[in-house]
Amino acid sequence: MNYNFHWRPVMKALPELLEAALLTLQVAALSMVLGVLIGLGLSLIRMHMKGPVRWLATTWVELARNTPALFQLFFFGFGLGAVGVHLTPYLIVLIALTFNNAGYLAENFRGGFKAVPDTQIRASRSLGMTAFQAYTRIVIPQVLRIVYYPMTNQMVWAVLISSLGMLVGFRELSGETQFFASKTFRIFEYFAITAVIYYVIVKIILGAASLLSKRLFRY
């Protein structure tokens, strides 16, 4: 192997890379929060409503699930840019990730809602709860328990696809790595470290999720 590895510049850039990793986590977490809220809404709309609103929700879910994440990113970046809506790279990544998360989570939630029998809603209604109360106190807690693991996977997925941000000029972990790599041409070394950082992030998320699930689902 005729290649001299140079790790020193990479180590020097490590603080910046770790800072960028925080940005990755931030945008992924934010897109998850928004994705969960919108996904819940989409799945409820698809189950209870008719007409154009339902059609819109179905289109959203199917588009998010049947086109590549990179395509979605390009659409919100270059596509909207072409019609005069110029977003910052941060917003492009956040919107594309949220769009994607919401679509996938809506499908998961639908499965979760199906698993809670209708009789429970009727029982809680006959105990005097309003429909809203029945949903927020009886149904949604159970649904969240069912979709907890799919949600964890979606969070990991959000972190992984946020790496595509480097293609629209977003300086999260991958974008920052790309920036340093093209400055020094030490492409392999930089991306190797970045791969390690991503691996650690994913392990931390999975570890935290399993710790949290032990606390949340004690009963």
Next chain:
Amino acid sequence: METTSRFFSGFTPNDLWFLAEAAGRTLWISILSIGFGTVLGVFFGWALSVTKTAGTLTIAPILDIFRSVPLIIQLVLFFNFAPMIGLRLSPFDAGVIILTIYTAALVSNVARAGIEAVGMPMRRSARSLGMSYWQDMRYVVWPIGLRAVFPSWIGVALGVMKDSALVSVLGYVELLKASQILITRTQDTLLILAIAGAFYFALSYPISLYASKLEERWSQ
């Protein structure tokens, strides 16, 4: 009289053919990677299910790496690593290799779940009826396990098909890269993106619809 010269030529029917060809390349790289990756993945899944602790300590962590690092990073790393060990790879080759390993990592989990979906009592009774290990695998585990995990395998396959868009980063002209080339020439960004999206949708949606129908039918 035209006072300004135009750098950009509009979208022509020929370009649609260009995109269709690129969609064909997306399909081709996906079929290759999904095919190889599934064979490898089923093998790994089987290995994981027979070698309980040894497998969990050796193959599982390695496969786990490919699931925990973004595909785009894997592609860039491998594409830059290959020349170091004297391999001359085209973007297509590098793409197929990484997508195959990526698919294998995902399929190994699916295959393992499929094998473990077949209860031990059933497999013991197959063996006590005089079936050999491989007969038990072929006539008992395969049909039952396949039923249990076929929809999730389709999910993995569709995921890989969509993720193959990332090979464009290495310079392979698949559907998304082709659309970018056209956008640079025609400046019809929205139209071309919409067509590229429609191609992806047309490739993916019928299969995902079929999978969910199948899942519904089998769960009854």
